[in-house]
Amino acid sequence: MRNGFGRVVKALGFGSEQKSISLSDPAIFDLFGVVPSASGVTVSATTALRVPAVFQAVRLISETIGSLPCKLYREAGDSKEAAKDRPGNRLVHNWANPWTSAGQLRVDLTADALMHGAGYAQVVRVGSDQPAELHRLAPGTVQPRFEDDGEPYYLVQPSKGRQVRLSYRDVLYVPAFGATSPVTLGKDAIGVAMVLERHASKFFGSGARPSGTLTNDKPQAGETGANTAANLRKSWLRWQSDASGEPLILPDGWKYDAQTMPSTDAQFIENRLEQINEIARIFGVPPHMLYQLERATWSNAEQMAASFLQLCLRPWLDRWQDAYATVLLTEDEQDDLYFEFVIDDLQRADAAGRAEIFGKLVAMRAMTPNEVRAAMNLPAIEGGDELANPYTTTTTTGPATVPARKEA
Numbered sequence: 001m002r003n004g005f006g007r008v009v010k011a012l013g014f015g016s017e018q019k020s021i022s023l024s025d026p027a028i029f030d031l032f033g034v035v036p037s038a039s040g041v042t043v044s045a046t047t048a049l050r051v052p053a054v055f056q057a058v059r060l061i062s063e064t065i066g067s068l069p070c071k072l073y074r075e076a077g078d079s080k081e082a083a084k085d086r087p088g089n090r091l092v093h094n095w096a097n098p099w100t101s102a103g104q105l106r107v108d109l110t111a112d113a114l115m116h117g118a119g120y121a122q123v124v125r126v127g128s129d130q131p132a133e134l135h136r137l138a139p140g141t142v143q144p145r146f147e148d149d150g151e152p153y154y155l156v157q158p159s160k161g162r163q164v165r166l167s168y169r170d171v172l173y174v175p176a177f178g179a180t181s182p183v184t185l186g187k188d189a190i191g192v193a194m195v196l197e198r199h200a201s202k203f204f205g206s207g208a209r210p211s212g213t214l215t216n217d218k219p220q221a222g223e224t225g226a227n228t229a230a231n232l233r234k235s236w237l238r239w240q241s242d243a244s245g246e247p248l249i250l251p252d253g254w255k256y257d258a259q260t261m262p263s264t265d266a267q268f269i270e271n272r273l274e275q276i277n278e279i280a281r282i283f284g285v286p287p288h289m290l291y292q293l294e295r296a297t298w299s300n301a302e303q304m305a306a307s308f309l310q311l312c313l314r315p316w317l318d319r320w321q322d323a324y325a326t327v328l329l330t331e332d333e334q335d336d337l338y339f340e341f342v343i344d345d346l347q348r349a350d351a352a353g354r355a356e357i358f359g360k361l362v363a364m365r366a367m368t369p370n371e372v373r374a375a376m377n378l379p380a381i382e383g384g385d386e387l388a389n390p391y392t393t394t395t396t397t398g399p400a401t402v403p404a405r406k407e408a
Helices: 027-032 052-067 087-093 102-116 187-203 222-241 263-283 298-328 344-363 369-375
Strands: 008-010 020-022 034-036 042-044 070-076 079-082 095-097 118-126 130-137 142-146 152-156 164-167 171-175 212-216 254-258 337-341
Touching: 042 187, 052 102, 052 187, 052 263, 052 298, 070 087, 070 298, 079 369, 087 095, 087 102, 087 130, 087 298, 087 337, 095 102, 102 118, 102 130, 102 171, 118 142, 152 171, 171 298, 187 263, 298 337, 344 369
Parallel strands: none
Antiparallel strands: 008 020, 034 042, 070 079, 070 337, 095 130, 118 130, 118 171, 142 152, 152 164, 212 254
């Protein structure tokens, strides 16, 4: 390593294979897990999480996905029913393994994808190739590879032992967009936020600007000037600690100038707010969910929450459903079984709007009551497959019989 270090660095190989990477090759940054930014700071998964907006975005997306129930359904005519008899339902709805819940595994793998580009979990099978457990794999221990026909496989380096090759059906693979971490794609914006955060810490720490300055147009040199400055400092500190509200009286020739916030400091605050917006764009999260409430109102906050579900969470949920189906279902089972997230909890805030829309769709005979119930993850009911307007349907029920009035 001493000779020619400026030319090549030997990457950490797996098994007997080793690869040399030039220092000018961008792939070397993946090797060490860091990404340089134009701001001069190093952006990595660890350092990026120290930026509050990045931490909140990663926490919000991963914990929301982890909190949503996921179930395995079976098609039953025009309706659907939960396939509780299949082992895949337990792995996605209850426990991924004896010590990790299904929701916690989704939190961990989604965070891995957001910070490293992809989340991985190994499928442990028993008996007749039935999935029994899911175990998280650290992103740095997995190398995706492809056969000549494009079929993927994975090289996994455990903490102890030799490298293992796993089929794509034995690795739960949840990628970020483009299989690249948002931290990598938005490294410059995150780097600027880190610089601003560091500057603010120094500004309000040892390098904070004083509240005011004391000046004298008549210079005093030597011991006299030093004694005057020391006495003036004592008087100033005594006045600051006095809560009586007495006016400050300065010696002859001394003036006090209060320090105000210049325009550059006001722009600094604006820049910090703008970096929150930039990080929100990187992760696809509405700014008000990162507590940037400058332009949030009661009316647009509800709409932005709906866009968070449709534009941010929905692609992640689709990736999770596809990943589950790939490793937990056989090709024959994929014709009748499918995984689906229950998102009713995220739509409860707009329950009145959903009820109004469903009511109109049923009234115009565009949906049946059972189709509405299926959309709400409710079982079908008898007679619910008829396209009829319940508001105009006539009945054959005759008028109610009124009992005769008894004479006194």
